[in-house]
Amino acid sequence: MNAAETREADEAEIAAIRQVVTVLEHSQQNELPEEFLGLFREDAIWTTAHGRRLFGREAISDFTHQVLPGAMRESTVTYEVEHVLFIRPDVAAVKVRGQYRTPDGEPLGNATSPMYVMAKEDGRWRLVASQNTEVIDG
Numbered sequence: 001m002n003a004a005e006t007r008e009a010d011e012a013e014i015a016a017i018r019q020v021v022t023v024l025e026h027s028q029q030n031e032l033p034e035e036f037l038g039l040f041r042e043d044a045i046w047t048t049a050h051g052r053r054l055f056g057r058e059a060i061s062d063f064t065h066q067v068l069p070g071a072m073r074e075s076t077v078t079y080e081v082e083h084v085l086f087i088r089p090d091v092a093a094v095k096v097r098g099q100y101r102t103p104d105g106e107p108l109g110n111a112t113s114p115m116y117v118m119a120k121e122d123g124r125w126r127l128v129a130s131q132n133t134e135v136i137d138g
Helices: 003-029 033-037 057-067
Strands: 040-047 053-055 076-088 091-101 115-121 124-131
Touching (some): 003 033, 003 076, 003 091, 053 057
Parallel strands (some): 040 124
Antiparallel strands (some): 076 091
C-alpha cells in the first residue's frame, strides 16, 4: 500500500471510529442502554469519571441500567474526538472531549476527557478499555 492508500485507509477507519463515538453520544443523550452496551466488547473494561471500575459487559450493563435512565432529564452530553492513535491497524487509542450541557446547550460543570481503546473485530470497531476523567481546572 502506498502512502496515499494508507492515508485513505486511515481516514476511513477514523470515520468509523468517530461513528462509534457518535453512537455513544446518541445512546447517552437518548438514554438508550442497549445501544450503549452494543458498543462494548464482551470482556471490556470501563472506569467511570468518578473512578468506578467495571469489568465485562455484564457489569457495565448493570451499572448502565442503574444510572442511564433519567440521567439526561435535565442535561445532555456531547463528545468530540480529539485524536486517534493507531497502535496497530485494528487497535486504536481514541482521545475524546466530553461536555455535559444544559438543555439550551450551555456547558454544565467540568469537561470530561475520555480515553477509549478500541479494537476492530469482524469489521466493526468496539470499545475494549475505556476511562472517563473529569477535567478539574486549576
